[in-house]
Amino acid sequence: MGGLGTPSGPVLACGEVRTRLLPTSDAVDERTAERLLRLRTDERVRLSRHPNRYAVSPGLLTGVDCRPPSVNGASSRVVGTVTARAVLVEGRVLQSSAHFSAPASGPDRRRPWGHYLGRPGCLIPVGRLPARSVAEGFLAGPGPHELDVGSIAESLMARVCRHRILDFDLPLTTVNTSLRWTAVPAVEGEATSVLFTKADDGLRTVALRLPHGTAPAAVAGLCEDLALHDWLLTTVAYALDGLPAGHEDSGLPKVLRSLVDHLLHLWMPRGHVDRTLHAVWEELDEHTGYSRQWNVMGQRIRDQLVLRAVRSRHQPSAWD
Structure with a gap:
């Protein structure tokens, strides 16, 4: 699938990032970071030492078949997979991130799972997708029986934090934050725009309008970086x-x-x-x-x- 707004690409990308201090007394070394983030045996943890130490887990897919969030209660259905991963920065700050992208329309009827598994991280609507309503509903938060991407990110965070090599002796009191984001392609002639809001409960929201062709994975990386620096501050x-x-x-x-x-x-x-x-x-x-x-x-x-x-x-x- 192409980037945002391209003929073969999605019209919407959404995700959520959870950020916290790794629950241990000191930063972990590279080998320990690999052990923490080895969530699959068929794919290695990606490591980077520049410009800082950065470890990324293999991606995990969660299959969903449900209603997406919507501000106007629009009746719609999406089927496919949400991509999630964990990130460890300098062996000290842990993030879990889950996101998906979605095209403007899909088949009028639900297809077998094989049709969706071939497009990881993509949720395909049954019929047309009310993209604007879904984007606004996603930022507002899921209702009953609606897609909850935040719970996928939180579950991954809990999985990493349960690892037996952590001593849970935190060196200082910290806060945990969540950043919920949406991205849509900008209208032709329209400039890139960013709408960032913060709430007292640790939730941040970001609504992005980005150039056509922007890769959803790149947007997810941008939002992880924003979530990290917002958490630090x-x-x-x-x-x-x-x-x-x-x-x-x-x-x-x-x-x-x-x-x-x-x-x-x-x-x-x-x-x-x-x-x-x-x-x-x-x-x-x-x-x-x-x-x-x-x-x-x-x-x-x-x-x-x-x-x-x-x-x-x-x-x-x-x-x-």
Whole structure:
């Protein structure tokens, strides 16, 4: 199947990404990352060391035959498979991602499973797909008996986190986030657009209009990268929120050191994003101000550590 909006391609791609700190006391090495993400025996874990350590599990397919989410209750049905994978960044941050793409129409009757298995990650409608209604409904969240891609991502996350090599001794308190996204081809003459929203419950939504021919897998990678950096910013802001600035707080240096040791070096926007979508990331970053906020917080953390080091050197000892 081709890219978004091409004659043989989908008119819609949707997905959800879950992000959390790997539940173990320290970053895992490359060999351990392979063990964690070896979800299938017939395909290897993909590893990358540049620009940072990045491990990707083999893709897993989940067969579905159900109604897609819809804002107007449109009666429709999709059949096929949802693709899911797990990603481990620097042996420290775990993501699970599930997504699918869908063409404008399909056969008027349901075909045998073999027809759908030959198109992994594609959900084919029975008849026509109400693409706009499905896109809006997907971002709003599934209703009863509707396709729930988030539950597929969550199930994969739980599977990895149950691995016996993890010690579940987290070095700092963190938050878990979900990013739900949709992508449709831009109308001819229309510029790329991005609509990004955040809710207090850890849910983020992204509605994308992208150039014709954009590969759904590339969009999924873009959204994983956005979800990672949103999680990093959210987690560091949460850790700093309400912490007293006074040197008398003995817990603050430990929190600051944990942030430096485990998270500050992970900020690397677009490190694993398809080059064709770098401009979209830059537009997102400009809209959210994430990089500016991250730089300010990182400098604040380093300044606090320097001030505490200076105070400790000038602290009078019992022998003075």
